[in-house]
Amino acid sequence: NAGVTQTPKFQVLKTGQSMTLQCAQDMNHNSMYWYRQDPGMGLRLIYYSASEGTTDKGEVPNGYNVSRLNKREFSLRLESAAPSQTSVYFCAGGLAGRDTQYFGPGTRLTVL
């Protein structure tokens, strides 16, 4: 039981490049979330998926897209990376009707 896993752990991109951050969970979570963490700003919600087949925007969705591939997997895509997207990205999962979110270890992304 690995919980919530994220790949890659680290990534360096040039401005304009694209990439997909992967997240998978084996905890049978209905809901999944993508956050970004920036110094002094806590975590901010980018997108979330309340259940398989649905996705919704969070607080800071601009420049990102998501795909809920199946119940286990929720990916985050940067189509054209910008330096402002340099951040640590966390994926989380949670059970519908429950309140605790379980976080992955994070992906540290640098955009040059």
Place this chain on the structure above:
Amino acid sequence: AQSVTQLDSQVPVFEEAPVELRCNYSSSVSVYLFWYVQYPNQGLQLLLKYLSGSTLVKGINGFEAEFNKSQTSFHLRKPSVHISDTAEYFCAVSDSGSARQLTFGSGTQLTVLP
């Protein structure tokens, strides 16, 4: 809309001393309140949560928090800290919607000094 304010960005404290990390929230609806801890280079881990019932909530690692509705606060306390408690602590609030979106505070770095 809801928001969370963590009043102290950094709290240094000596080992075995008590500590309080402050959190205030604003919301127009009933909320659930959480404290998460983040150790260096790791993800977030739940310390404790308040959903309903007793306003004093006990969590892991000897931490507790008290929900005060009139002051819209949810301060975290520990009577005696250890070096291993050095970490960043985040207060968070969620609404009662099915997706349980979390809104986080900006975090408090707790540094325990020997």
